[in-house]
Amino acid sequence: MITKSFEVQQCQWKVLQLFSGSGGATLGFQRAKVNWRGMQGSFKTLAGIDVDPRACENYEYLTGSKAVCMDLFDKRDYVAFHGHEPLSNWHEANPEDLIKTTNGEYPDLVFLSPPCKGFSALLSQKTSETERYQALNRLVVRGIFLTLEAFKDDLPAFFFLENVPRILTRGKKLLHTITRMLESYGYVVNGRSHDLGEIAGLAQHRKRYLLVARNPRKISTFLYQPPKQRIKSIGEILAKVPLPDDLASGPLHRLPRLQWKTWVRLALIPAGGDWRDLEEIAPEQYRLEYVPRGSGPFGVLDWEGPAATVIGKASVKGSNAAAIADPRLKPREGRHACVYQVVEWDEPAKTVTGTRFGSGASAISDPRTGFKDNTHHIVYKVNKWGDEANTVTGAYRPNNGAMSIEDPRMSCSPRSGTMGVTSWNEPAKTVIGAGDIHAGSAAIADPRIPKDNETLDPPPIIISLDGTWHRPLTTLELAAIQGLPLMVNGKPLQFSGNSDAVWREQIGNMVPPDAGQVMAEQALYAFMASAEGVWTMAAEGIWVAPEGDMHDHEPLNQL
Incomplete structure (x- = not known):
């Protein structure tokens, strides 16, 4: 659709996203705006489709666009994945369902980010080969087929398929099927791996696979790769985020509560390292010293002295003395005074009773070895x-x-990167759906040492040898690394439900909006150049060349 407004032509193309998740890619497409030769190009979102109701809710919340909950499984794969027959109200999605989703409008670009669990290196090879995950993998083929059939009267100009790099090996046969299917509909296809951190200037290295299919009847020019950008350090992003447990930042910014031994391990791992560094530690080199913040934690009041000020958050480990040295040692009613007492070897025994160990002094410190x-x-x-x-x-x-x-x-x-501590001045590792310290590098050497706080459950702060606080990343910080906004509609970012694990999975699975934006902008340049019938040149590599110029394509037998 092209309309003329004053001196600038307003050009808008329509995008449909399948397996849309929480809407990161769509948010990026909505941000994309390109000015070229007196034209201003942008995208209109028709809809996002996903099977997860909470993902659909998050999609609408984040993007403001319509989300449609739809299961794209055929019946055979539904049963293989779920292990049971579908419910009576379930039906197999068909091309007409997709047309209804877009209210009869035909998309110019279809972006797919299908489930990647079956292709991911986080899943063992044996498990990935089970029929359950093979059924999940086949969703990508079915999604593309339904779309091609739904809009075959006016096929989209582009298909963008995004996934993990291991789809090249674990999904080799599926990619071959997809490529042949798209070619049978007249598309030119190219697939390759790239680093979203480099093309979008993220604060993480995020290696992904991207398949691009171009319809030469609609796009006659080159589709260029985005220029590479500087990868930011994680500190550049987190410096804009308040310290964890800031109440104004919402529940996504609560610091995970770890076991004491895990805090110690993180403190001993150098920035940039992981669990393997613990094997090199000589225990005699370190002495842990507990230095509580403020005065009074674990304070014990003298029975003869005055009490400390009574505060509203009194607890034995709080910021005021909340324990007492009580001289009254009367046993509780019905209890012996010698409950669990151990009698010395050279002392007389207590009265022998018929009670069990927990009720009297029926234990002895025996020196005989x-x-x-x-x-x-x-x-x-x-x-x-x-x-x-x-x-x-x-x-x-x-x-x-x-x-x-x-x-x-x-x-x-453990898995490579477990308990990995990222340096403040380095890029983060890829944000994954299982983002916690036990699954990868989800901790940071934070140079910002918190001052006394008044939270009910303050985390321990162990200052590492490098002078920083090694702590886990919060869910909000993972979202920030992915490029999500910290505030939505004037309020802190919030997702549906109340599970950090679910939130982290949705954040880790989404396409970072900044990456979606640069891919959308490259597509807009191609749309506008083709609309003008202009051939363009650029210093960057070519994603999909015009028909007949296949020199930049990877051989199909390698896909």
């Missing part, structure tokens, strides 16, 4: 790797004999 004749002398013994074994007996538990060995071959083998 020998064993009776009928007891193994190798109880709980651990054999050295270089020594001979003890006699093999019929015992089957370590407390019956030396059935343990100090095996030097054992090693910890």
Whole structure:
């Protein structure tokens, strides 16, 4: 659609997104505006389609565009994925359903970001080959087929298919099917991997695969790759975000509460490192010192002295003394005074009663370390790797004999990047759907040390040797790294539901809006040049060349 307004032609093309998730790509397409040769190009969003109602809700909230909840499985794959027959109100989506979604309008560009779990390296090869995940993978073929059939009377100018790079290997056959199918409808196809961090100037390295199909009957010119940009450091993004637990930033900015040992591990891992650095630590080199913020945490009041000021957030680990040294040692009603007491070896025993261990002093500190004749002398013994074994007996538990060995071959083998701590001045690793410290580099060496706060549940702050606070990233910070706005409609960013795990999965799976924007802008240049019948040149590489100029294409047998 091209309309003339004053001296500038307003040019608008229509986009449809399948497997739209929370709408990151669509938000990027909405931001795209291109001025070229007296024309101003932009996109109009027809709809986003996804099967997840919460993703659809987030899509509408974030983009302001219509989302349609639709299951694109055929019945066979529905059963294979879910393990049961569909409900009575379910029906197999057909081309007419897609036409209804767009209210009869035909898209100029279709952007697909289908489920990537079955292709992802986060899933084991064995699991990825199960019928359940193969059914999930086949959604991409079905989605493209439905779209081609729905709009075959006026086919889109472009198909953009975005996924993880491993689709090139785990989805090789599917890509071959997709390519042949698009070619049968007259498209020229190219697929390659690229780094969204480089093309969009993100604060993360995000390697992805992009397949572009161009309709030469509608687009006669080159589609160029976006110019590469500087990848930002994670600190450039997080410096704009308040410190975690800031109440004005909403529930997405709550700092994960970790176990104490996990906080210590993060503190000992150098910035830029991960769990493997813990293997190099000599325990005798470090001494942990607890220095609470403010005065009074774990304070114990003297029975004879005055109390500290009573405050509204009093707790034993709070900012004021909230414990008492009570001299009244009367036993609770119905309880012995010697509950769980251990009698010294050289002291007289308490009265023998018929009670169990938890009700009286029925334990003794026995200094004798020998064993009776009928007891193994190798109880709980651990054999050295270089020594001979003890006699093999019929015992089957370590407390019956030396059935343990100090095996030097054992090693910890979490996933690469587990407990990774990102340096403030370096780009982040790829934001993934399982973004927490146990699944990848989801912690930051933050140079901003918090001052005393008044939260009910303050996290421990351990200052690492580099002088920074090694802490996990909040959900809001992951969203910021993905390029999402921190405020929507004047309020802090918020997603549907109340699960951080679900929020993080949706954030990690989405196409960063900045990446969607640069891809949309390249498409707009191609649309406008083709509308003018102009051939263009650029210093960047070509995504999809005009028909007959295939030198930049990867051989189809490699897809």
